[in-house]
Every structure is written in structure tokens, then in C-alpha cells.
Amino acid sequence: MLGIGNETFQSRLLLGTAQYPSPAILKQAIEASRTQIITVSLRRQTPGNQDNYFWDLLKSLPCKLLPNTAGCATAQEAITTANMARELFDTNWIKLEVIGDDYTLQPNVFELVKAADELIQQGFEVLPYCTEDLVVCQELVECGCKVLMPWGAPIGSGRGLHNPYALALLRERFPDLTLIVDAGIGKPSHAAQAMELGFDAVLLNTAVARAHSPVKMANAFSLAVTSGRQGYEAGLIKASHCAQASTPLIDKPFWNLKVSKAE
Amino acid sequence: MKAGIAGAGLMGRLIAWQLSELGWSVTLFDKDIKGQQSAAFAAAGMLAPYAEHEAEPIIFRMGMQAVASWQTLAEKFDDSSWLQLQGSIVTAHSSDHYHLEELIARLQQKIPTPDFSLLNEKTVKDLEPGLQCKKAIYLNKEGAINSRLLLTLLEQQLTKAGAKWQDKVTVTSVKPHTISTTENAYQFDWVFDCRGTGANNNFSDLRAVRGEVIRLYAPDVKITRPVRLLHPRYRLYIVPRPQSVYVIGASEIESNDTSAISVRSCLELLSAAYSVHSGFAEARIIETLSALRPALLDNLPRIIYQQGMIAVNGLYRHGFLLAPVLLSEISNLLYNADNVSAYPDIIKWDL
Numbered sequence: 129m130l131g132i133g134n135e136t137f138q139s140r141l142l143l144g145t146a147q148y149p150s151p152a153i154l155k156q157a158i159e160a161s162r163t164q165i166i167t168v169s170l171r172r173q174t175p176g177n178q179d180n181y182f183w184d185l186l187k188s189l190p191c192k193l194l195p196n197t198a199g200c201a202t203a204q205e206a207i208t209t210a211n212m213a214r215e216l217f218d219t220n221w222i223k224l225e226v227i228g229d230d231y232t233l234q235p236n237v238f239e240l241v242k243a244a245d246e247l248i249q250q251g252f253e254v255l256p257y258c259t260e261d262l263v264v265c266q267e268l269v270e271c272g273c274k275v276l277m278p279w280g281a282p283i284g285s286g287r288g289l290h291n292p293y294a295l296a297l298l299r300e301r302f303p304d305l306t307l308i309v310d311a312g313i314g315k316p317s318h319a320a321q322a323m324e325l326g327f328d329a330v331l332l333n334t335a336v337a338r339a340h341s342p343v344k345m346a347n348a349f350s351l352a353v354t355s356g357r358q359g360y361e362a363g364l365i366k367a368s369h370c371a372q373a374s375t376p377l378i379d380k381p382f383w384n385l386k387v388s389k390a391e
Numbered sequence: 392m393k394a395g396i397a398g399a400g401l402m403g404r405l406i407a408w409q410l411s412e413l414g415w416s417v418t419l420f421d422k423d424i425k426g427q428q429s430a431a432f433a434a435a436g437m438l439a440p441y442a443e444h445e446a447e448p449i450i451f452r453m454g455m456q457a458v459a460s461w462q463t464l465a466e467k468f469d470d471s472s473w474l475q476l477q478g479s480i481v482t483a484h485s486s487d488h489y490h491l492e493e494l495i496a497r498l499q500q501k502i503p504t505p506d507f508s509l510l511n512e513k514t515v516k517d518l519e520p521g522l523q524c525k526k527a528i529y530l531n532k533e534g535a536i537n538s539r540l541l542l543t544l545l546e547q548q549l550t551k552a553g554a555k556w557q558d559k560v561t562v563t564s565v566k567p568h569t570i571s572t573t574e575n576a577y578q579f580d581w582v583f584d585c586r587g588t589g590a591n592n593n594f595s596d597l598r599a600v601r602g603e604v605i606r607l608y609a610p611d612v613k614i615t616r617p618v619r620l621l622h623p624r625y626r627l628y629i630v631p632r633p634q635s636v637y638v639i640g641a642s643e644i645e646s647n648d649t650s651a652i653s654v655r656s657c658l659e660l661l662s663a664a665y666s667v668h669s670g671f672a673e674a675r676i677i678e679t680l681s682a683l684r685p686a687l688l689d690n691l692p693r694i695i696y697q698q699g700m701i702a703v704n705g706l707y708r709h710g711f712l713l714a715p716v717l718l719s720e721i722s723n724l725l726y727n728a729d730n731v732s733a734y735p736d737i738i739k740w741d742l
Contacts, residue, residue: 149447149690150447150686150688150689150690150691151598151688151689151690152688152689152690153689155688173644173646173648179647180645180646180647181597181598181599181645181647182598182645182646183645284623284624340497340500340501
């Protein structure tokens, strides 16, 4: 079970709601993905305008809504957006996103930590979109984040996990924290890889929304996440240089092997 | 036969025109008969079945039929300069060329025999001397409609044919045989609900998708065909109009907000346009506009048929691409109701 705040979820796949060909396909994709948490953006909306068909549609789905602060470039903007989101969607959850570079959409980790610190004091459950930098993650944990969402690769790039070493290290250093790979996932195998590293969940949007068949892709990701997680729980064998025959070869004593021959 | 038409945007005008040609007595109702509040007035009028195929295969099928229908319709006008069908160009920045590959992959997967050609720096120049880009796709079946010119010409044709205009009225409901305004109720043999975003009593899943558009006067730019820029985040097209005017569009925001264009959208649209052609630097901004596209849950059009009423909606961002096909579907419903529609999924019988 995936635990965030004081809630638990069967599904370990979080899905974004942007860029789908239509709201109808979005709905079908959400069903096919079996996700229980969907993100929603407040970007480009006029403050105060609460009458929004698309938001009402998302609210009507049997999923937890996770508003994000996409498009914010400073801590202050993100804090304001988070407060708007709390009012609009009646939730203290916030996917905290503070962008530092427009081309890569890389998080500005300095502003991110500032915003996280303030929002936690204001009673938010902060899910920060961060880089895989260990020290940045330590700072976020320090100010009270119970969930970390490091990127796999830049948002929408579909490049998969750029730095699996650092992601594995985060798992090792924060064994009790909820870790979610957010952004950069392009293929179901990327999601499975993140889960095999012991991550608690993955969050993605473009890979499903822009697929030729979003509904089919949503199902593919659901299966990949389940499969990766089960692989992790089952205990992966360690890779080794030397072949280990799965059928014991009793007629080949080890001294016959070339590699073990004394020179 | 007497027809009442609620909503005098593109769809309402086309229906009115067709019926008056068939000898019907036609009355149009709108808050603004000049059509300046209609989605069509703001639209760039792209006819882009290839570039817009991504939504559903039906949009491509209807779009291809529409391109042919517009050509037939244009023959009935003295001035048919509103229709331009010299193809369109799709391009991307060098770092985003994979978007062009992705578009080609989609075209090849979804369209049986896609008709497109790849352009390099030189062949782009042969086609559009004023355009500089390393790689592009040429879609020779596409084009654009000068939306405002067509709306005006339709108004003139209708007036000449004796259509009646109920201007500056607010339609409160459209029911079989009856159009009600805040003042009065009017009876007709048939009524047509073409109100777009105003028609939520006939379309429960109707929503508005905000679009923002900028018009530029750019004498330094010489582009004759619609140009679409593929970008990871922005959706941009540049559609040329006569006298060095270019329509730059369009944002797509899930909102029914009709307030003025935002700074963010302005920055995005203008910087993207400038990146396609540096001649836009000294262009003059002659207009900014925001309008609402009426869309249904599946982003597809829908026709509701009841005895005495036909309601059409959900043209979304495909108004000019779909309108003539919806028009022929509607006349089919009126005159050959036994005919099997080529698009049965979009017609809802409510008898």
C-alpha cells in the first residue's frame, strides 16, 4: 500500500490530467490506469474564477486530487498558488513545483526548499518535485517533507531515469520516506525500473496523454508499475559476472573451468 | 417552410444560407448579428485535417470531406478569395525536430495513405521564399479560410435572399418549434440551435475552451501559406491574411473566462511567431482577442435531432474544418432522413 499523509492507496501510479485528446479519453485512461491520485494544474486560470467545467469533471472522478503549482518560478508564487488550490479543491495536498529553467523545466531547488518550509508551517502536505540531489532531498526532509518526488528526466522528455545510481541512493538513505519518481518517464519499462529500485510510486502524464492510444498506454503503465513493485518485493537477485547454471552440472567439476585454472 | 436559427455564428449562417437557397423563410437570432462574439470571428480558419487528425480519425475523415465541400460552396460566391487551398507547412525548432518525426509517425499510423512531403532548407525556400527553417513538412491538401470575410459575405448573401435578423436579443431557450428570447417566444416549422457555448440546456456535457489570438500587421514578413510550429509546450500557427496581416494563435485553456488576453499567452505567441520569422519584430499588434470554443466531452461534434428541432454543437477548435460536413448531415436529416449517415456516431436521435 502507498501511504501519503494519513491516507493509503492500492495503486502506485499517479497520473497527470493535461494534454489528452479529450476529457472523455482522459476519463477512460484514468480508469484503465487504475490510478487513485490525479494531478490538476491551476496554471493560466484567473484568480477567483471558480466556475470550471474541467475541474468539476476531475472532482467527480473517484480519485484523490493533487493540485500542482506548475508554472511558478518563485517560492512566493508557489505559496500563493498552493493557497488558491487549497481553497478551490478543498485539500491540503500540494505538488510543489518551482521551475528554475524554462527549457529543461528543472526545479529551482533553492526556492523549492523555501516554499516547502513555509507551506509545511501553513499545514500543507507537501509533495515536492525535486532533482535527485541527495543534499537537496535532505533539506526538504529537514523542513518536514514526508514525500519526495525526484525527477527521472526533464518533464515530458520521455527519457527515463537519467541517474538510477542517485535514485537508488535516495532509497537507501531515506528508507522510511515515500519516494515517487516524477517526470521524464516515457515507457512502461522506465516505470518498472523505478519500482524495481524500491520507489513507492511513479507520477507521469505525457507518456500516456500523448500516446497514440492513451487508454491502452494507461493500462500498460498500470501493469508495469505492479510488475516492477512485485519484482522489488520479491527480492531481485544480484547481477554477477560469472554465469550460475540454473541446472547443477555435476559432471563438470570446477577445476575444469578455464577461468579458475591456475596459471 | 419557416426556420428559426438561434446563434448566427458560422454554423447558424451556413444553415440559414442553405435553407434560404432552398426557398425557406429564415430568421436568425443573436446577441450580436455581426458575429463578433462568435468563435468563428476569432478563428484563424485553418483547414488542417492532417495536422488536426490527432484527436480522432473521424476529424480527419470529416475534414477531408470539408475541404472538398468548401471548394463547391466557394463556386456560389462572386468573391471566393476567402478560400485558400495551397497547402500548409509544419515546422519545428532544430532542437525539437523529433516532433516532426512524431507527427509523421502518427500520420502513417492513423491515415491509410497520408499525403505529405518532407522539406529541407532549400525546398522550403522554393515554396515559401520568406520562410527560413531547416526542416518542415508540407501538407498540400490543407489551407485556410478568411473567417471574417466569409462571415460578412454570408451576411450579405442572407440579407439579399431576404433573411430576417433578430439582432441584440438574448435567446433563453431553444425547444422544438420554439425559440424564446427574454422578450418573446417565436414559432417555426423547424428551429436550429447553433448557440455554441450558450446551448447548455440542449448539451449537458458542454464546456468552453478559451483561446487567445493576436493579429499582426507585418509588411516585413512574406508568408503565403499557414505555418504551424510544433513545440513541446506551445501550440502555434501563423495564418496569412490579405494586406500583410497575420493571425497568430492560439492558446488552449480549460476555462470559460472571456477576459482579455493574458501576458503569458502574449509572450508565448509572440516569441514563438518571432522565432519562426524575425520579420515579426517590427510588426504592429493590431488586435488581441480571446474567445470561447464550444466543446463536448469527447471533443467531437454532435447533432441532436428532434421533430421540429436540430441542435448542433461541439465544433471545438475545428469549426471551419467541420462546418460544411455538419451542414450536409443536417440537410440529409431534413430531406433524406432514411439515408444512412457517413458519421452515424455524431447524430443523436431524440424522438
